[in-house]
Amino acid sequence: MPFAVVIARHGGPEVLERREVQACHAGGGEVRVRVTHVALNHLDTWVRRGVIGHDFGLPRIPGSDVAGVIDTPAGPRSVVLHPSWGCSTCAACLAGHQNRCASFKLRGENTDGGLRSELVVPAWQCLPLPAHLQPAEAVALPLTLLTAWHMLASRARLQRGERVLVQAGASGVGVMAIQIALLYGCEVHATARTPERRERLRELGATPWEYEQVGVRGGLRDVDVVCESVGEATWEASVKALKWGGRLVICGATSGAVAQINLRVLFFKQLDLLGSTMGTASDLAAAWREVIDGRIRPIVHAVLPLEQLAAGHAMLESRSVFGKVVIELPQADA
Numbered sequence: 001m002p003f004a005v006v007i008a009r010h011g012g013p014e015v016l017e018r019r020e021v022q023a024c025h026a027g028g029g030e031v032r033v034r035v036t037h038v039a040l041n042h043l044d045t046w047v048r049r050g051v052i053g054h055d056f057g058l059p060r061i062p063g064s065d066v067a068g069v070i071d072t073p074a075g076p077r078s079v080v081l082h083p084s085w086g087c088s089t090c091a092a093c094l095a096g097h098q099n100r101c102a103s104f105k106l107r108g109e110n111t112d113g114g115l116r117s118e119l120v121v122p123a124w125q126c127l128p129l130p131a132h133l134q135p136a137e138a139v140a141l142p143l144t145l146l147t148a149w150h151m152l153a154s155r156a157r158l159q160r161g162e163r164v165l166v167q168a169g170a171s172g173v174g175v176m177a178i179q180i181a182l183l184y185g186c187e188v189h190a191t192a193r194t195p196e197r198r199e200r201l202r203e204l205g206a207t208p209w210e211y212e213q214v215g216v217r218g219g220l221r222d223v224d225v226v227c228e229s230v231g232e233a234t235w236e237a238s239v240k241a242l243k244w245g246g247r248l249v250i251c252g253a254t255s256g257a258v259a260q261i262n263l264r265v266l267f268f269k270q271l272d273l274l275g276s277t278m279g280t281a282s283d284l285a286a287a288w289r290e291v292i293d294g295r296i297r298p299i300v301h302a303v304l305p306l307e308q309l310a311a312g313h314a315m316l317e318s319r320s321v322f323g324k325v326v327i328e329l330p331q332a333d334a
């Protein structure tokens with residue numbers, strides 16, 4: 001019997017409930033995906049806990065990053081799924097800005113996700129599994145890769161040789177942003193809280209910094225682009241670290257969403273403050289080519305069986321992971 005993990009009410013890990021569900025059937029232009037792996041994102045913990053003032057439309061099946069197997073005339077094929085899409089008919093979608101669509105969908109947030117034994121998706125949402133990656137690795141990529149690519153390539157319009165700071169470099173978005181900035185030939189700096197994680201950042205190719213060293217005399221300053229996802233706790237330092245004419249691009253506010261800025265600094269230094277959320281189909285297409293060619297790689301912290309889903313959420317919430325936590329689903333035919 002097909003199953004799904006359902007969040008019927010907000011709360012602790014105990015609200016992640018496994019239920020039997022109806023079998024899926026693919027219609028025209030659709031494929032049925034037998035799900036093998038789902039990567040966790042902070043979004044999963046927010047859907048579970050609830051966010052004040054935001055309606056997730058419970059009950060909701062979580063899971064934005066999905067890998068699985070589809071049947072094709074040539075036999076079974078492993079795929080990874082697009083995490084988001086627009087209505088494809090509005091002016092924003094037609095201009096290629098799916099993430100500005102009023103009907104924008106993010107799998108596992110405002111439409112049911114992939115933490116289930118099977119699901120049906122439009123065939124175009126299937127990305128090919130790169131030959132050199134396992135499904136448990138590739139599944140770690142789509143959402144954070146898309147987010148980071150849109151931030152740096154599309155919003156900040158990164159230029160070769162620029163000086164980039166990635167705040168929270170060890171996060172899912174952070175490890176992608178570092179790789180993208182290196183790909184652009186940038187000088188990459190990144191922050192992390194512990195010496196162990198800073199060493200991992202160095203191995204990735206970034207110059208590691210403690211948070212307290214950013215934007216201060218003798219620390220890291222004169223940065224062209226800051227990649228922000230921490231928000232309240234790092235905002236002031238991020239602004240101080242920017243050089244004149246610098247750009248700050250932000251996709252999240254994990255520490256809190258209310259920040260101040262000195263407007264004289266904003267206009268004297270001629271700063272650009274750029275908001276960014278998710279990304280477009282063309283962003284993911286461009287980024288996936290780099291994955292296929294092996295120039296961007298997934299960073300997987302742990303692969304856990306479905307029975308340890310609650311432990312996976314706890315790992316994310318403890319902020320002790322480097323890269324992604326992946327959940328492996330039981331296979332009915334195995």
Ligand SMILES: [Zn+2]
Pocket residue numbers: 086087088089090091092093094098101102103
């Ligand atoms: Zn649209």
